[in-house]
Amino acid sequence: MTREHTGLEQYKEEIYHCFRCGFCRELVLGGAQRICPIREELGFETTYARGRIGVARALLEGKIEYSDPLVERIYTCLGCYNCKAHCPTKVDTPSVVRGQRNEIYRQGLRRFKALDEIDSNIENTKNPYGLGKKMRNQWAEGLDLPRRGELLYFPGCATSYDRPEIAESLVKILRKAGIEVAYLGEEEWCCGIPELWNGNLATAKLLMEENGRRMEAAGAKMILTSCPDCYNVFQKHYPQLLGKQPFRVFHITEFLLNLLNEGRIVFHEEIKKRVTYHDPCRLGREAGIFEPPREILKKIPGIELVEMRRNREHSWCCGGGGVVNLVYPKMSIRIAKGRVQEAVEAEAEMLITCCPLCYRQFYNRAWERGLDLMELVVLAATAMGIETKNLTSPS
Numbered sequence: 001m002t003r004e005h006t007g008l009e010q011y012k013e014e015i016y017h018c019f020r021c022g023f024c025r026e027l028v029l030g031g032a033q034r035i036c037p038i039r040e041e042l043g044f045e046t047t048y049a050r051g052r053i054g055v056a057r058a059l060l061e062g063k064i065e066y067s068d069p070l071v072e073r074i075y076t077c078l079g080c081y082n083c084k085a086h087c088p089t090k091v092d093t094p095s096v097v098r099g100q101r102n103e104i105y106r107q108g109l110r111r112f113k114a115l116d117e118i119d120s121n122i123e124n125t126k127n128p129y130g131l132g133k134k135m136r137n138q139w140a141e142g143l144d145l146p147r148r149g150e151l152l153y154f155p156g157c158a159t160s161y162d163r164p165e166i167a168e169s170l171v172k173i174l175r176k177a178g179i180e181v182a183y184l185g186e187e188e189w190c191c192g193i194p195e196l197w198n199g200n201l202a203t204a205k206l207l208m209e210e211n212g213r214r215m216e217a218a219g220a221k222m223i224l225t226s227c228p229d230c231y232n233v234f235q236k237h238y239p240q241l242l243g244k245q246p247f248r249v250f251h252i253t254e255f256l257l258n259l260l261n262e263g264r265i266v267f268h269e270e271i272k273k274r275v276t277y278h279d280p281c282r283l284g285r286e287a288g289i290f291e292p293p294r295e296i297l298k299k300i301p302g303i304e305l306v307e308m309r310r311n312r313e314h315s316w317c318c319g320g321g322g323v324v325n326l327v328y329p330k331m332s333i334r335i336a337k338g339r340v341q342e343a344v345e346a347e348a349e350m351l352i353t354c355c356p357l358c359y360r361q362f363y364n365r366a367w368e369r370g371l372d373l374m375e376l377v378v379l380a381a382t383a384m385g386i387e388t389k390n391l392t393s394p395s
Contacts, residue, residue, distance in 0.1 A: 007099045007100070007102055007103035007106070008056055008059060008060045008096070008099050008100060008103060009060070010099065011056070011092075011095060011096045011099050012060060014053075014091050014092050014093075014095065014096055015053055015056050015057050015060060015091075015096060016057070017089045017091050018049075018050065018053040018054075018057075018087075018089070018091045019089070020050050020054070021050075021088060022050060023035070023086050023087060023088060024036065024048055024049035024050050024083035024086060024087055024091075024093070025039060025048055025049075025050065027086055033310070033314060035048070035049075035082050035083060035086055036048035036049065036082060036083060037078060037080065037082075037316065037317050037319065037335045037338075038076050038077065038078060038324075038331075041331050041334065041335065042076065042331075046073055047073065047076060048083065049083035049084075049087070049091065049093040052074075052077065052093055052096070052097060053091060053093060053096065055070070055073075055074075056096050056099075056100060059100070066103070066104060066107065066109050068109075068111065071104055071109055071110065071111065074097060074100050074101060074104065075101070075110075075112065075322075075323070075324070075327050075328075076324060076327075076328060076331075077093075077094065077097040077322050077324070078281070078317050078319065078320075078321040078322045078324050078335075079094040079097065079098075079197060079281070079321050079322035080094075080281040080285070080317035080321055080322075081094055081281055081285040081286050082281075082285065082314075082316075082317065084285075085285045085313050094322070097322075098196060098197065098199075098201075101197070101198065101199030102199050102201045103199075104199055105198070105199030105200055105201070106199075110198075110199055112198075112326075112327050114323075114326040114327055115198040115199075115323060115326065115327065117130070118194050118195075118198060118323075118326065119195070119198070119200055119203065122190055122194070122195065122203060122207070123203070126189040126190055126207075127157045127160075127161065127189075127190050128157055128190060128194045129157065129161050129162075131161055133186035134186055135160075135161065136157075136160045136161065136185070136186050136188065137160070137183070137185040137186055137188075138164065139155075139160065139164030139165075139167045139168050140167070140168075140171070140183060140185065143168070143171055145171065145180075145181065145182065145183040145185075146180065146182045146183075147182060147183065147184065147185065147187075147218060148182055148218045148219045149180065149181065149182030149218065149219060149220070150182075150219060150220060150221040150222060151179070151180075151181050151182065151220070151221070151222045151224060152181065152182045152183070152184070152215055152218055152220035152222070152223055152224065153167070153170070153171070153181040153182070153183050153224045153225075153226075154184070154188065154191070154211075154215075154223055154224065154225050154230055154234070155167040155183075155188075155225075155226055155227070155230075156188075156190075156191055156225065156226070156227040156229065156230040156356075157190050157191075158227055158229070158356035158357055158360070159226050159227050159356050160188075162356055162360060163356040163359055163360075163375060165375070165378050165388060166226050166356065166375050166377050166378060167226065168388045169375075169377050169378045169380070169381035169386065169388055170226055170252055170377050170381075172381060172386045172388060173256065173259075173265060173377070173380060173381055173384060173386065176265055176384060176386070177259050177264040177265050178264070179259075181224060182218055182219075182220065184214055184215070184218060187214055188211070188214070189207050189210055189211050189214075190207055191207065191208070191211065191227075191229065191230040191233040191234070192204035192205070192207040192208050192211075192233055192237070193229040193230070193232065193233050194323060195207065196233070196237060197321075197322045197323045198323050201241075204237075204241070205241050205242070208233065208237070208238055208241055208242060209242060212238070212242065212246070215247065216246065220247060221247065221248065222247060222248045222249075222250065223247045223248070223249045223250070224250050224251075224252060224255060225249065225250070225251055225252065226251075226252045226354075226356075226377060227355065227356055227357075228251065228280045228281075228282035228283035228286075228287070228354070228355045229282055229355075229357065231249060231251045231282065231283065231287060232282040232283075232286055232287065234247065234249045235249045235287065236286070251283060251287070251289055251292075251354075252354070252377055253283075253289060253292040253293045253296060253354055253376065254289065254292050256292075256296055256377070256380060257292040257295050257296055260295075260296065260299055265384060266384070267299055267300045267301060267380070267383035267384060268301070268383070268384070268385065269301070269382060269383045269384065269385050270301040270302040271300055271301070271302045271303055271379070271382065271383055272302040272303075273302065273303055273304070273349050273350045273372070274304045274306060274347065274348050274349045274350070275297060275303055275304065275305055275306070275348055275349065275350040275351070275352050276305070276306050276307065276308050276343050276346045276348035276350075276351060276352065277293055277294055277297060277305065277307075277311075277352045277353075277376075278308070278315065278318065278339065278343070278351060278352065278353050278358060278362070279293075279311060279312055279315035280318070280353065280354065280355035280357075280358050281315070281317050281318075281321055282321075282355070283354065283355065284312065284313065284315055285313055285315070290312045290313070293352075293354055293376055296376060296380060297352065297376070297379075300379070300380070300383045301383070306346045306347065306348055307346065308339075308342040308343055308345070308346045308348075309342055309345065309346070310342060316335075316338065316339050316342065317335060317339070318335070318336050318339055318355075318357070318358040318361040318362065319331070319332040319333065319334070319335025319336040319338075319339070319361055320332055320336070320357045320358065320360065320361040321357070325357075325361065332361070333361075333365070336361040336362055336365050337365050339361075339362070340362055340365040340366055340369055340371065341369075343366075343369075343371060344369050344371065348371065349371070349372060350371065350372035350373070350374060351366050351371050351372070351373050351374075352374055352375075352376050352379060353373070353374075353375055353376065354375060354376040354377065356375070359373065359375055
């Protein structure tokens with residue numbers, strides 16, 4: 001039985017490693033560096049890692065039981081991994097929270113309509129939006145993508161339904177480099193990340209198993225992702241839950257940077273913009289991919305890259321992770337506004353993301369502050385002079 005298959009008992013080592021130092025609350029780094037967005041919103045001990053681990057220990061030792069208020073508190077965690085990144089003993093609090101949520105789900109204690117809708121949508125349509133399978137691959141119409149191949153592109157639900165210009169831009173960039181990718185189309189299912197975080201571990205495992213079977217049947221040896229959540233699932237949770245990892249997994253930023261360094265693609269269109277880059281939590285703190293997006297931006301003619309006050313491992317979450325955007329949307333939006341404010345303070349003209357969820361979180365907030373907002377891959381396509389039916393050029 002793998003670590004993710006059960007509740008808190010499997011996280012006993014993590015729970016007892018916490019010595020309550022408080023570095024998960026704030027770090028003094030040229031001034032007080034806040035660590036947990038939820039703690040800054042709600043202010044209670046049990047809203048950041050030290051308190052969350054204390055609660056987990058009390059549950060593990062049978063000193064307390066789950067209650068409705070406690071369940072509500074447990075579902076406030078964004079899973080942004082800022083606490084683990086700054087913990088001296090690297091206590092994996094987000095994984096402990098997932099263990100709690102799995103126990104809550106199995107005991108029938110979860111009471112959130114939004115998460116019940118996600119479960120229902122995924123059961124019926126294999127995506128969290130509840131949209132039809134044919135809509136999933138509308139972005140690929142006319143591209144004649146093969147269904148089999150050693151390099152398979154997995155755009156995921158958020159890219160396919162919400163930000164299709166990412167997928168179209170990527171495919172056209174790769175074709176400029178002479179690279180063809182396979183694509184499962186409507187046979188692709190949700191990667192499983194919403195179910196991992198809402199506590200429905202059995203369904204998450206089912207989705208991963210089915211996607212794995214379909215990828216293997218397609219002859220895939222390498223998986224290319226444009227969504228940090230999908231990357232995270234295939235790179236981390238796939239081997240944890242299924243005990244194997246038959247594919248090499250790449251995020252598009254790693255892949256595109258290699259193509260640029262090899263001279264297989266070239267930026268020749270000047271884009272005169274002062275831009276700042278937001279590190280998605282899954283791609284940055286969890287996967288350690290900080291520099292490839294920045295190196296890509298530096299290679300675009302006319303781009304001036306400036307950093308927000310909190311960047312790389314210190315980056316502030318967009319507020320959308322861990323299903324918090326679904327359960328506590330108002331708080332999620334407030335956190336997104338705080339991050340956009342940092343881009344304004346950096347005097348950037350454009351905020352760059354490489355995560356469709358972060359993009360959604362920032363969309364209206366950036367517009368309100370007069371900031372352009374763009375996905376990195378779409379910006380790269382623009383710099384290559386690529387035209388697509390879904391492409392929105394920077395103003």
